[in-house]
Amino acid sequence: MKITVNGDEITQAEATTVLRLLEKLALNAPGTALALNASILPRTQWEHHALRDGDELVIFQAIAGG
Template sequence: MKVTVNDDEYQFDAPLTVHSLLIFLEQPQSGSALAVNQVIVPRPQWSQYLLQDGDNIVVFQAIAGG
């Protein structure tokens, strides 16, 4: 299965959850937000949300500022 994460393509064996993807990418989960195909996936769903072939994922970090 091929997915795109922040404009980079990755190949994985299915099934893959959002949580597993973030572990693979070594992305911290605290302070992170994630959208799959332009739809925000709430953090409580990350461990059950299965990614599909062709999904476009955007991972971003919350930034404090003023």
């Protein structure tokens, strides 16, 4: 299965969830948010949402400032 993460194509041999992929890529830091196929996916759904071939993830870090 092929998944695009921040514009880079990743080949995943087996089915996985959003959370497992983020942990594998070391991208599950506090303040992380993501869009799946151009829609925000709440963190509460990451553990259970199965990725599909062709999915596109955009991962970003929330930044506070003033």
